[in-house]
Amino acid sequence: MLEKRYEPKDIEKKWYDFWIEKNYFRAEAKSDKPSYCIVIPPPNVTGSLHIGHALDVTLQDIMIRWKRMSGFNTLWLPGTDHAGIATQNVVEKDLQKQGTDRHKLGREKFIEKVWEWKKLYGGTIINQLKSMGSSCDWSRERFTLDEGLSRAVREVFVRLYEEGLIYRGEYLINWCPRCHTALADLEVEHEDKQGKLYYIKYNFTDGGGFITVATTRPETYLGDTAVAVNPEDERYSHLIGKKVRLPVINRDVPVIADDFVDSAFGTGAVKVTPAHDPNDFEIGKRHCLPFINILTGDGRMSEAAGPYKGQDRFECRKNVLKDLEDTGHIEKVADHAMSIGHCYRCKTIVEPYLSKQWFVKIKPLAEEAIRVVKEGQVKVIPSGWENSYFDWMENIKDWCISRQIWWGHRIPVWYCEACSEIIVARETPAKCKCGSKELVQDNDVLDTWFSSALWPFSTLGWPDDTDELKTFYPTSVLITGFDILFFWVARMVMMGQKFMNREPFRHVYIHALIRDAEGQKMSKSKGNVVDPLKMTEKYGTDAFRFTLAAYAAQGRDIKFSEQRVEGYRHFLNKIWNVARFISMNVKEDTEIITMEEIRRGSSRTPPTLADRWILSRLSSVISEVNTALNEYRFNDAAGALYQFIWHELCDWYVEMIKPELYGENAGAKNIAVSTLVHVFEESLALLHPVMPFITEEIWQQLPCGKGAESLCIRKYPAAADGLTDRDAEEKMNTVMDAVIGIRNIRGELNLSPSLELQALIKVSDHSEGILKENISYIEKLARTKDVKIGRELHHPKNSASTVKPDMEIFVPLEGLFDIDAEIIRLTKETAKVEEDIQFVQKKLSNENFISKAPPQVVEENKAKYEEYLAKKQSIRNNIDKLDQWRKADE
RNA sequence: AGGCGCGUAGCUCAGUGGGAGAGCGCUUCCUUGACACGGAAGAGGUCAGGGGUUCGAUACCCCUCGCGCCUACCA
Numbered sequence: 001m002l003e004k005r006y007e008p009k010d011i012e013k014k015w016y017d018f019w020i021e022k023n024y025f026r027a028e029a030k031s032d033k034p035s036y037c038i039v040i041p042p043p044n045v046t047g048s049l050h051i052g053h054a055l056d057v058t059l060q061d062i063m064i065r066w067k068r069m070s071g072f073n074t075l076w077l078p079g080t081d082h083a084g085i086a087t088q089n090v091v092e093k094d095l096q097k098q099g100t101d102r103h104k105l106g107r108e109k110f111i112e113k114v115w116e117w118k119k120l121y122g123g124t125i126i127n128q129l130k131s132m133g134s135s136c137d138w139s140r141e142r143f144t145l146d147e148g149l150s151r152a153v154r155e156v157f158v159r160l161y162e163e164g165l166i167y168r169g170e171y172l173i174n175w176c177p178r179c180h181t182a183l184a185d186l187e188v189e190h191e192d193k194q195g196k197l198y199y200i201k202y203n204f205t206d207g208g209g210f211i212t213v214a215t216t217r218p219e220t221y222l223g224d225t226a227v228a229v230n231p232e233d234e235r236y237s238h239l240i241g242k243k244v245r246l247p248v249i250n251r252d253v254p255v256i257a258d259d260f261v262d263s264a265f266g267t268g269a270v271k272v273t274p275a276h277d278p279n280d281f282e283i284g285k286r287h288c289l290p291f292i293n294i295l296t297g298d299g300r301m302s303e304a305a306g307p308y309k310g311q312d313r314f315e316c317r318k319n320v321l322k323d324l325e326d327t328g329h330i331e332k333v334a335d336h337a338m339s340i341g342h343c344y345r346c347k348t349i350v351e352p353y354l355s356k357q358w359f360v361k362i363k364p365l366a367e368e369a370i371r372v373v374k375e376g377q378v379k380v381i382p383s384g385w386e387n388s389y390f391d392w393m394e395n396i397k398d399w400c401i402s403r404q405i406w407w408g409h410r411i412p413v414w415y416c417e418a419c420s421e422i423i424v425a426r427e428t429p430a431k432c433k434c435g436s437k438e439l440v441q442d443n444d445v446l447d448t449w450f451s452s453a454l455w456p457f458s459t460l461g462w463p464d465d466t467d468e469l470k471t472f473y474p475t476s477v478l479i480t481g482f483d484i485l486f487f488w489v490a491r492m493v494m495m496g497q498k499f500m501n502r503e504p505f506r507h508v509y510i511h512a513l514i515r516d517a518e519g520q521k522m523s524k525s526k527g528n529v530v531d532p533l534k535m536t537e538k539y540g541t542d543a544f545r546f547t548l549a550a551y552a553a554q555g556r557d558i559k560f561s562e563q564r565v566e567g568y569r570h571f572l573n574k575i576w577n578v579a580r581f582i583s584m585n586v587k588e589d590t591e592i593i594t595m596e597e598i599r600r601g602s603s604r605t606p607p608t609l610a611d612r613w614i615l616s617r618l619s620s621v622i623s624e625v626n627t628a629l630n631e632y633r634f635n636d637a638a639g640a641l642y643q644f645i646w647h648e649l650c651d652w653y654v655e656m657i658k659p660e661l662y663g664e665n666a667g668a669k670n671i672a673v674s675t676l677v678h679v680f681e682e683s684l685a686l687l688h689p690v691m692p693f694i695t696e697e698i699w700q701q702l703p704c705g706k707g708a709e710s711l712c713i714r715k716y717p718a719a720a721d722g723l724t725d726r727d728a729e730e731k732m733n734t735v736m737d738a739v740i741g742i743r744n745i746r747g748e749l750n751l752s753p754s755l756e757l758q759a760l761i762k763v764s765d766h767s768e769g770i771l772k773e774n775i776s777y778i779e780k781l782a783r784t785k786d787v788k789i790g791r792e793l794h795h796p797k798n799s800a801s802t803v804k805p806d807m808e809i810f811v812p813l814e815g816l817f818d819i820d821a822e823i824i825r826l827t828k829e830t831a832k833v834e835e836d837i838q839f840v841q842k843k844l845s846n847e848n849f850i851s852k853a854p855p856q857v858v859e860e861n862k863a864k865y866e867e868y869l870a871k872k873q874s875i876r877n878n879i880d881k882l883d884q885w886r887k888a889d890e
Numbered sequence: 891a892g893g894c895g896c897g898u899a900g901c902u903c904a905g906u907g908g909g910a911g912a913g914c915g916c917u918u919c920c921u922u923g924a925c926a927c928g929g930a931a932g933a934g935g936u937c938a939g940g941g942g943u944u945c946g947a948u949a950c951c952c953c954u955c956g957c958g959c960c961u962a963c964c965a
Contacts, residue, residue: 004925005927190961216965260964261964265964272965273965280965338964352963384895387894391894391960391961482959483960486960515958553903553904555896556896556903557958558902559903560902563901564913564914567914570925570928571927572927574924574928576924577928578924580925581924584923635903642913643912650925740931744932745931746931747918748932753931783922836909843946847945848945848946850945851945852944853908860908861908
């Protein structure tokens with residue numbers, strides 16, 4: 001016997017351990033079954049579960065469990081990402097606390113330290129994934145720095161290099177002075193800010209006045225090597241070729257002409273700092289200007305900054321401004337809206353910085369990645385994201401992949417000290433071809449995203465030709481948030497195409513971002529994060545998972561509200577209690593009749609209307625859920641299950657069969673119990689991918705033959721033709737109309753639910769048989785007795801009435817009858833039906849409607865019109881009766 | 891600067907070319923043998939505003955307003 005309330009705590013661990021022990025999550029490398037595979041977006045190895053992960057893994061687990069139950073050889077491949085910069089930062093902070101730093105430790109010791117850290121905290125997020133119920137194949141867990149994956153990284157690097165798709169060069173890149181590394185363009189977050197535009201006067205060397213330039217970063221004037229104007233700008237054309245002297249540092253630079261300059265902006269004259277601005281870099285190249293690097297890697301002023309050497313870049317800005325002001329070189333300062341780039345890992349303002357870096361020549365890769373999406377080999381869901389994808393891909397720029405940190409895949413390039421040969425190799429070379437053994441490996445490591453770009457095939461064993469690759473590549477779907485569409489998804493498509501000649505996944509399902517209840521992005525600094533572990537602690541994992549699924553409508557961000565979890569927690573309790581109800585009514589010796597037998601009607605007692613109805617409803621929810629999951633409409637799947645189980649199964653069906661369950665007719669009872677058990681078991685199976693724990697717990701206790709040892713390997717209910725019973729559904733609608741009509745009278749006239757009412761139902765030819773056959777439901781569900789059904793019934797004195805299609809209901813109330821209240825009620829009804837009539841009448845009197853609308857629609861409206869008129873007339877008659885009685889009483 | 895999305899009941903959100911839906915909240919009644927984390931009945935919306943297409947628009951098109959996001963080298 002189940003406890004009175006569902007208590008998730010003990011149950012969850014018990015079943016998770018059971019599933020693991022039974023190896024249910026283990027995929028077959030070779031199998032006759034069709035394959036289904038998802039690779040997890042690997043979370044940062046030292047991270048901890050946040051609500052975004054929770055959503056991500058819930059949706060993946062739903063798909064995986066659904067497919068596993070549906071007979072697929074299912075692989076959910078888990079793992080973690082070494083997260084170069086992020087992890088290195090975490091460990092560096094820890095070192096700082098201990099009063100040391102990585103440079104004191106040295107490279108090797110530092111990396112050892114990080115591995116230790118990984119050992120210590122790497123399990124945290126994995127355990128949290130498990131606590132969410134994730135049915136990953138843990139025997140295939142991978143880490144981006146694993147030996148196998150590292151081999152894949154080297155292989156890819158070398159092959160791209162050999163094809164000329166990787167090159168090294170000195171370019172302006174984004175530099176984070178705090179992380180002390182280059183960043184890819186993507187890794188810079190732009191933030192709009194109200195800044196200043198400083199107008200600086202540069203004097204001509206020949207003493208002939210000055211030219212004014214405008215800049216947002218005045219300190220960069222220290223690196224100026226020209227002033228540029230537009231060649232078409234008549235204001236300045238006579239000045240081209242002259243020289244100006246930079247104030248304070250007194251360096252002379254030329255005035256040049258370049259098309260890039262927008263005459264309308266600022267003064268139309270631009271200071272050119274080729275080593276510190278992307279546009280100036282281009283101008284510098286075009287005009288062979290000197291590149292003066294005025295910064296050091298930690299964001300201080302370099303030797304080249306002369307008197308400002310050693311100053312922090314922002315301190316220097318202040319000092320430069322002061323000096324320019326003091327020497328009369330500031331013409332004016334204006335407000336200026338601008339956007340400033342920040343490091344996506346530490347939020348420090350990044351600098352365009354000139355340095356030698358490795359790049360991937362990306363256009364050829366991007367072309368393929370565009371093609372496979374355009375041609376539909378990769379389907380993006382919701383498809384709206386394709387636009388962003390194409391837009392980004394079409395305007396893509398070379399990818400800076402070298403990072404000046406230590407934690408990561410070291411670039412497989414060696415430089416010979418003797419002959420300066422560059423060796424790019426899969427295996428660490430012993431010596432140079434010149435014979436020298438003085439080889440020094442490149443100091444840099446690769447962008448973390450370089451290795452994650454290979455994830456869908458490196459995890460399956462590439463570059464070896466494994467069974468796993470044959471079985472599971474391309475993977476079935478990638479499920480992730482839009483925030484890493486470019487970082488990760490796009491790059492996986494490029495690499496997958498390049499090295500596997502196939503797309504890495506057939507579908508990409510992009511889900512929303514979770515925000516707080518006010519719609520703000522969750523962040524630790526704002527203090528508005530919802531801790532998923534607290535949710536599961538408080539409400540249970542299943543309730544939380546169900547909530548996430550119910551929230552996961554396509555195309556909109558999720559404003560997360562804890563109240564909603566609480567609501568679904570109630571749903572769990574509802575399920576729990578109907579399970580208790582079933583267990584109370586099914587004894588060990590209860591004979592459960594198979595559904596086939598019930599459907600065929602070959603058992604001793606035929607199924608009742610209620611049985612037929614709930615089976616029909618079940619078949620329709622089965623197809624709804626399967627269809628919804630097939631289209632990644634998780635919210636629809638959750639909603640359909642909620643509606644069916646709570647309102648149809650519990651509110652109607654269970655109540656309808658109580659007379660049979662408590663009655664003496666063993667045959668009737670058997671049919672009812674059997675149907676109930678069957679429908680409920682199917683419901684549990686349908687629910688299992690969303691709420692695995694409670695369904696398994698109940699299912700294991702359910703007293704019936706189940707043909708599997710766990711719900712998670714039981715067959716998933718599949719939609720089948722011919723199981724929808726239209727006749728039963730139509731008849732039940734008529735019965736429900738009668739019940740609802742009587743309940744309505746009871747409710748609106750405030751009659752106690754415990755009061756047994758009498759009812760007379762005046763019927764049409766059509767509904768007479770249906771209601772007569774099913775009178776017991778009406779008595780039970782509307783709490784009535786002595787229900788009379790007939791075509792010639794009359795409105796008894798002191799009775800309330802209501803009009804439904806095909807029937808008119810009278811409820812005699814005698815002493816309880818409040819004639820005024822009833823008149824008010826019916827008058828309101830009349831007003832409503834009056835509106836209805838006008839609405840339809842307006843349509844029908846429109847000639848265009850009659851001639852142009854589809855005939856079927858016209859017919860429908862005509863029928864409605866007749867129905868409303870009849871309804872109005874009936875209500876009218878009933879009111880007249882009331883009036884007569886009142887007059888008679890007076 | 892370009893692109894995208896959103897604006898529907900008090901709140902959170904579904905949804906559709908033929909009279910507006912759910913959950914929560916709210917009101918009234920009810921401890922009838924699974925469940926008060928429950929049951930029954932109800933109130934509540936010019937579907938942001940304006941124009942257009944259509945017999946018919948909340949839905950399709952255009953504009954405006956408000957909110958959010960992404961991409962971008964305007965000093």
